[in-house]
Amino acid sequence: MLMGTLVYGIRYSFPEYICTFLVAGGVSMFALIKILFQTSKKSISKLEHPNAPLGYGLCFLNLAFDGFTNATQDSINTRYPKTSAWDIMLGMNLWGTLYNMIYMFGWPQASGFEAVRFCKQHPEAAQDILFYCLCGAIGQNFIFLTVRRFGSLANTTITTTRKFFSIVVSSLLSGNPLSTKQWSCILMVFAGLSYQIFLKWKKLQKLQKKRKV
Numbered sequence: 280m281l282m283g284t285l286v287y288g289i290r291y292s293f294p295e296y297i298c299t300f301l302v303a304g305g306v307s308m309f310a311l312i313k314i315l316f317q318t319s320k321k322s323i324s325k326l327e328h329p330n331a332p333l334g335y336g337l338c339f340l341n342l343a344f345d346g347f348t349n350a351t352q353d354s355i356n357t358r359y360p361k362t363s364a365w366d367i368m369l370g371m372n373l374w375g376t377l378y379n380m381i382y383m384f385g386w387p388q389a390s391g392f393e394a395v396r397f398c399k400q401h402p403e404a405a406q407d408i409l410f411y412c413l414c415g416a417i418g419q420n421f422i423f424l425t426v427r428r429f430g431s432l433a434n435t436t437i438t439t440t441r442k443f444f445s446i447v448v449s450s451l452l453s454g455n456p457l458s459t460k461q462w463s464c465i466l467m468v469f470a471g472l473s474y475q476i477f478l479k480w481k482k483l484q485k486l487q488k489k490r491k492v
Contacts, residue, residue: 289353294478295432301471302436306443309464349431356427364423372419436475443468 284291355362383391398405425434447465450457457465 289350291432294474298436298471298475298478299432301467301474302439305464305467305471306439308467309443309446309461312458312460312464345435349426349435352426353431356430362427364420364427367427368419368423436472440468440472 352367355367380391383389383394398408422434422438425437447457
């Protein structure tokens with residue numbers, strides 16, 4: 280959302296900012312609480328060279344590039360309405376494959392050659408990689424269809440909450456009790472999602488009334 284506003288000048292309504300703040304803020308605070316208050320010193324000591332600034336910096340870059348990609352997809356959908364989800368999917372995978380081929384096989388000591396040798400020595404690993412890629416390709420259809428039909432903001436909300444619920448369920452199943460602060464974060468996320476659903480429903484009701492008129 281932020282990258283869309285800064286780079287492409289996309290305008291969002293104030294309620295959309297509130298929803299995003301509640302969801303993103305709740306997820307971020309949940310993760311930070313777990314790191315700051317529940318990670319033991321013994322776990323941290325297992326790291327050879329703990330470097331928190333580097334980790335946060337990489338996370339920031341990941342979010343920035345992810346936001347730029349989402350904003351670009353929205354811009355393409357707006358400027359080229361006839362562009363289908365599979366057109367965008369093809370373009371992204373084509374360029375991604377090209378960049379990865381250069382990185383993996385662009386020079387004699389590149390890591391791609393070692394990966395090929397490993398797959399030759401372990402054919403079962405190559406089969407697992409193939410299945411993994413197949414699952415990824417199937418999953419991408421749903422992602423790009425969501426982006427094309429509902430926009431990148433809806434897709435980001437879905438993927439973020441999916442990861443969040445995975446963490447919550449994993450914590451509960453593994454017997455790790457959640458603190459009061461973490462439950463507050465969960466309530467924030469649910470509040471943001473509920474408000475977003477309400478806004479969508481309200482918008483749909485207005486459209487239906489206009490059609491009747």
